[in-house]
Amino acid sequence: NAGVTQTPKFQVLKTGQSMTLQCAQDMNHEYMSWYRQDPGMGLRLIHYSVGAGITDQGEVPNGYNVSRSTTEDFPLRLLSAAPSQTSVYFCASSYRGGSTDTQYFGPGTRLTVL
C-alpha cells in the first residue's frame, strides 16, 4: 500500500494563477479531507468528502474547489491563487468519519504564492 500520496511536493505560483493539488489513496477509504497548516494555527479543514460525488466545506473553504469523482482521488483546486494561500497543504483519509476515526495523512504540498 502506498497510503496517501500527494503531488507536487513543492509549488510556487504567481498571484492569480490556478493549479490543482493532487491527492490519492489506495486504502479504499470513504472519507477524504484537505487541511492547510500555518504557523501557530495548527491544521484547519478546507474541504472534505464522505464518498464519491459528495463533498462539503470545512472551516476555511474560500478560494478552493474540490470534487470527488472516484473513491481514490480528491483533488484540490486553487482558482486564482492569492498570497494568503501560501501554506502547507495536507490531504488525509479515513475509513469512516473524519472526527471519530484515525486519519492517514499524505506527506504534504508546500505552496508559495508570490
Added chain:
Amino acid sequence: AQSVTQPDIHITVSEGASLELRCNYSYGATPYLFWYVQSPGQGLQLLLKYFSGDTLVQGIKGFEAEFKRSQSSFNLRKPSVHWSDAAEYFCAVGGFLLISNFGNEKLTFGTGTRLTIIP
C-alpha cells in the same frame, strides 16, 4: 464550538528525561481525543487515541496519554525520550456533534507543541 489548547509552543528536554505535553479541550459531549506526531517534512502520524473506557491509553513509540474529564485534559507522556522523538505534536478533538450537512466531520486540532531533544 469545540476547541483544543496546547499551552506550550516549544519544549526542550534532555535525552533520557521524562516528557509531558499538555492538551486541554472544550467539547459539549463525550470527546474523541487524538495525539498526532509530525516529523520534519512529513505528514502527521497517529500516536494514540481515546474514545471510551480506560482513561490511560497506550500508543506507539512508548507514548501514553491520560484522559481527565474533570480537568478537560488529555496530556501526552513518555518516561524517557529519545533523540528521534524530536518533532511537532498535535492534540485533536472530535466527536458526534452535528456541525455539517453530513454530521460528524469536525476534527479540531491544537496549534501544536514543538519538541526539541538535547543530548
